[in-house]
Amino acid sequence: MNQNNYQLNSFTRGLLWANWWKYLCILLMFYTVIGGLLFPVPRLDILNETIRNIHFHVPMWFAMMIILSFAFGYSIAYLKTNNKYYDIIASQAVNISVVYGFLGLATGSLWAKFTWNDWWNNDPRQSTAAVAVLIYLAYVVLRSSIEDEDKRAKVAAVYKIFAFFAFIPLIWVVPRLTASLHPGSGGNNPLGDLDLNSQIRIVFYPAIFGWTLLGLWIASLKIRFQLLERKVLKLD
Amino acid sequence: MYNKKIVTYLVAFLSTQLVLLAQGEGSGPAMADLMRSSGKIYVVVATIVLMLVVIIALLLLYEKRIKKLEEKVGK
Numbered sequence: 585m586n587q588n589n590y591q592l593n594s595f596t597r598g599l600l601w602a603n604w605w606k607y608l609c610i611l612l613m614f615y616t617v618i619g620g621l622l623f624p625v626p627r628l629d630i631l632n633e634t635i636r637n638i639h640f641h642v643p644m645w646f647a648m649m650i651i652l653s654f655a656f657g658y659s660i661a662y663l664k665t666n667n668k669y670y671d672i673i674a675s676q677a678v679n680i681s682v683v684y685g686f687l688g689l690a691t692g693s694l695w696a697k698f699t700w701n702d703w704w705n706n707d708p709r710q711s712t713a714a715v716a717v718l719i720y721l722a723y724v725v726l727r728s729s730i731e732d733e734d735k736r737a738k739v740a741a742v743y744k745i746f747a748f749f750a751f752i753p754l755i756w757v758v759p760r761l762t763a764s765l766h767p768g769s770g771g772n773n774p775l776g777d778l779d780l781n782s783q784i785r786i787v788f789y790p791a792i793f794g795w796t797l798l799g800l801w802i803a804s805l806k807i808r809f810q811l812l813e814r815k816v817l818k819l820d
Numbered sequence: 821m822y823n824k825k826i827v828t829y830l831v832a833f834l835s836t837q838l839v840l841l842a843q844g845e846g847s848g849p850a851m852a853d854l855m856r857s858s859g860k861i862y863v864v865v866a867t868i869v870l871m872l873v874v875i876i877a878l879l880l881l882y883e884k885r886i887k888k889l890e891e892k893v894g895k
Contacts, residue, residue, distance in 0.1 A: 613872055613876070614872060621861065621865045621868070627849045628849055629849045805879070805883065805886060808890065812889055815893050
């Protein structure tokens with residue numbers, strides 16, 4: 585398969601076909617699981633040992649944010665160059681982000697049941713995160729409702745751009761401003777020393793990176809499969 | 821000149837705090853120290869690592885299959 589046939593830039597070719605970051609992903613995922621379960625953590629009331637969830641629940645949202653920014657970038661690239669492969673890449677990035685969003689909501693709900701005593705607490709961060717995931721779920725539905733390929737790609741790209749501008753304030757800004765059960769609320773920085781310490785950070789930051797790379801890997805496999813499909817079905 | 825009564829009460833109060841010397845690993849917020857001391861935490865680690873190995877093996881398998889197909893179609 586001549587990779588140059590798709591007129592993709594070199595960053596995109598690296599995203600789809602380079603291998604080094606996949607080995608890094610494997611390394612980081614094993615480090616996250618083993619370090620996340622065995623390294624010492626702060627001893628806190630209410631959370632007790634569940635504080636270790638922070639390496640699995642929170643990176644879902646960071647990974648979702650990073651992958652959606654990729655989708656945002658590729659949407660703009662599609663509108664600029666009209667290269668339909670950028671649209672394919674952007675839409676698969678959103679698909680994996682929605683999966684991560686649902687996983688984040690589910691793992692958060694499970695964690696909340698045992699620490700905050702209810703599956704749903706109407707906490708500001710919970711609500712805004714749910715709205716954010718629904719915005720992108722609506723995008724998936726929208727995509728499947730338009731038949732014409734070019735129109736679908738254009739509408740999808742514009743929707744992604746607006747959705748991203750709504751998404752970032754919803755999950756970065758609004759939850760910090762009000763009082764909330766989550767750490768990093770009421771005006772506090774969620775990544776600051778009030779809510780994280782160095783024992784947690786040595787696994788937390790690599791975990792974010794590892795989960796993001798995992799999401800990008802899965803998305804890249806789906807993209808490559810879709811490209812193969814189009815070639816075999818002679819759609820190109 | 822200190823009041824004998826105050827000294828008595830102070831000593832009585834402080835001696836009740838001797839219990840604090842009995843603190844060991846298990847005091848403070850309850851953590852999974854039992855899991856750690858009995859080695860059972862390693863079972864949890866092994867379980868999750870096994871899941872990871874299988875998931876990553878699947879991903880690598882898909883990588884290989886897609887690469888083979890890509891080379892075939894590219895001809």
